[in-house]
Amino acid sequence: MTTLTGPRLPPRSGRPPRQLVVLLHGFGADGNDLIDLAHAWQPLLPDAAFVSPHAPEPCIQGFGRQWFPLTFRDPHERWRGVNRAAPTLDGFLDAELTRAGLDESRLALVGFSQGCMMALHVALRRPRRLAAVVGLSGMLVIEEGKGPESLGPAIRSVPPILVAHGDQDEVIPVQALFMTADLLAAAEIPVEWHLSAGLGHGIDEAVLQQAGLFLAQRFAGE
Numbered sequence: 001m002t003t004l005t006g007p008r009l010p011p012r013s014g015r016p017p018r019q020l021v022v023l024l025h026g027f028g029a030d031g032n033d034l035i036d037l038a039h040a041w042q043p044l045l046p047d048a049a050f051v052s053p054h055a056p057e058p059c060i061q062g063f064g065r066q067w068f069p070l071t072f073r074d075p076h077e078r079w080r081g082v083n084r085a086a087p088t089l090d091g092f093l094d095a096e097l098t099r100a101g102l103d104e105s106r107l108a109l110v111g112f113s114q115g116c117m118m119a120l121h122v123a124l125r126r127p128r129r130l131a132a133v134v135g136l137s138g139m140l141v142i143e144e145g146k147g148p149e150s151l152g153p154a155i156r157s158v159p160p161i162l163v164a165h166g167d168q169d170e171v172i173p174v175q176a177l178f179m180t181a182d183l184l185a186a187a188e189i190p191v192e193w194h195l196s197a198g199l200g201h202g203i204d205e206a207v208l209q210q211a212g213l214f215l216a217q218r219f220a221g222e
Contacts, residue, residue, distance in 0.1 A: 004092045006031030006053035012042040017049035017100045019131070019219050021108045022093065024115030026137075028064035030054045034112060040208050044216040049100055055114075056088050067118050075144045082121040082141045089122050104128040104157075108215050112136045113172060113201065116163075120180070123159050124151075124189070130159040132218035134211045137165055137201050139176035140183050148186035161191045162214045164207045166199025 011017050021041070023034040031052035038050035055065035067089075068081025097107060108131050111119030116138020123133045142150055161184065165177035177193060184191040194210045 004053035024111035026113030
């Protein structure tokens with residue numbers, strides 16, 4: 001299995017980590033793209049360790065990395081992709097939890113775009129419930145041609161979930177936010193969502209604040 005690496009940030013407190021936040025970048029980026037989120041959230045999460053792994057494959061665009069290839073021509077490629085990449089991400093999460101001496105109740109996944117697809121897919125299929133999942137500018141992937149009923153049998157745990165999107169997203173249209181929320185609700189999975197007016201395919205200050213507060217509250221058990 002591919003071993004993932006990427007930038008890390010230890011707890012700001014200087015103490016051993018009490019939480020672990022794994023940041024999953026988007027298509028054509030790498031782990032350096034999201035590690036700065038850790039600096040923004042450290043005041044709220046002083047005992048959290050952060051890691052932002054590089055996705056396992058070179059991007060087909062010729063720069064950056066990818067969790068799976070995207071040609072935008074095959075309607076089944078996202079479903080095949082998340083399933084193919086999931087074992088590598090799961091193995092990485094297991095190793096990171098062991099490294100930190102923590103269990104899933106102290107783990108949060110934060111994914112942007114393609115990383116959001118991976119975070120939602122993997123978190124719902126982990127045998128033990130994660131502390132939180134934050135999905136930014138992405139979507140929940142289900143098999144093409146199937147509805148929310150197909151999601152139920154795959155669910156093994158139900159973590160708290162926040163999804164956020166910009167209403168001017170030109171890469172993954174904002175409809176993906178509402179589709180994801182509807183799919184999760186139909187599967188009886190509680191979800192919070194945030195919509196940023198005027199935001200394209202990115203992360204603004206409002207999303208940063210909302211996501212950081214969500215993580216802090218979930219780690220505190222609220």
